[in-house]
Amino acid sequence: MENIPASHHARLLCRQNQLTNTAGIAPGYLQANLLVLPAKYAADFHDLCLRNPVPCPLLGMTSVPGDASAIQPSKCIQSQDFDIRTDFPKYRVYSGGKFIEGRRNLLDVWREDHVGFLIGCSFSFEDALAAAGLPPRHHKTGTIVAMYRSNIPLLPAGIFTGGHCIVSMRPYRPEDIERVRDITRVYRLTHGEPVAWGWDGAKQLGIVDIDKPDFGEPQSFDEGEVPVFWACGVTPQIAVEAASDKIEGLVFAHEPGHMLITDWTADILQRLKLGIV
């Protein structure tokens, strides 16, 4: 293999379906969730992301409908050979809001009006928590993080109305919460600091039974630990499902856990300090 960035190398392995799960791959590079929609819904979905940047942080998007290779901003994906239809390890195909099939690539189903969106993923802040000696419980237990439907409304955008924020939950000791908040705060493009914490926080989010997550697996609590909730990248997928009766044409997403390795590194967090154009 020639001398290329670890992110590009990882994408090539994904393209060849040689990686099944991208957790821990190419540390330091932000990973992305995928949503692909027909172009006529793209402006509304883009607005949904801009209006709800904590659950739906937009890392990049395809530049021209139907073009699977050019991503803006160009720093997000810097290799010339990029193809959004092949460079995730696995994909899911939806029609009318229903899951149709899993796929290794989208080459046969991609249409000339498809637009792809890359959404930030929590892997990056989980690495930072682990590095600080505060690893997420599901890393230690080998489970899938617990996710819940919350009562935090998604601010509506065009056809995307009536949605709510999905939250992920990691147990921590109350005395660690301020440090957990501080560590994750800077990861603004990957959900940032928690949206709520403690048993009161669970109540405020409308979560009645912490042992019955809506997605993922229940997490074990050690003595005295309380739940800490972050906005979750499953949110935009659920919003698209909820709007499915208004969407004609195929919609694509990544297979959970099978993300895209982008070329964004931690330096974007610094440049984002201003956060305005």
Next chain:
Amino acid sequence: MENIPASHHARLLCRQNQLTNTAGIAPGYLQANLLVLPAKYAADFHDLCLRNPVPCPLLGMTSVPGDASAIQPSKCIQSQDFDIRTDFPKYRVYSGGKFIEGRRNLLDVWREDHVGFLIGCSFSFEDALAAAGLPPRHHKTGTIVAMYRSNIPLLPAGIFTGGHCIVSMRPYRPEDIERVRDITRVYRLTHGEPVAWGWDGAKQLGIVDIDKPDFGEPQSFDEGEVPVFWACGVTPQIAVEAASDKIEGLVFAHEPGHMLITDWTADILQRLKLGIV
């Protein structure tokens, strides 16, 4: 008066306290609310804006603590003589979350660690609604727009926790709502499209009596009209008040209705289409 942009001209009039209300002044230029905080709270407040861009849209901020003249991004304010302490028509001074006094300028109270934030104001989308034949009711009746505390949580950022979104309300006919949504959607830096609408929408926001707004004045409804709610620029001020027990030092805001005329024009709405760095 030499040949200068209408926005700059308006700022000079405000500096001389020759304007008492900026509604309708310098059409086409975005107007801004003000919040000034001691520097040690600036990062948290900045995060609050980035995480809640619909109620707290950040147009610009001072570049260096204590420096009252340089605004970033530089396109926001382009005149060299700018002074954030004088170029709003009127100011309010707060200590410990309590209103202390009104002021014509901040020259005597500004400290070397103060940081100023410019927040988008709904005047610009109201002009667009009026131009489309859908003027807000309070324009016609000469009242102050009705504002309510909603149950939409502000996503927490540092010391700013537990806040909620303030919403403004304008009555419209149900058949006009999609047009109202479309017209205001593009004004992303001035609250964008509504967050809820209809009597169901009021209920979802937790508003029990539409005739008893928490701020401003009640609005009259014509036969068949329903309430339409937008996120409101009073939100960041209330968030700062709510955090007042954690804030040492003076906080400043503009006098309601007495905004800053910025040099941002509608072209920013186009450039914001991407919305990411």
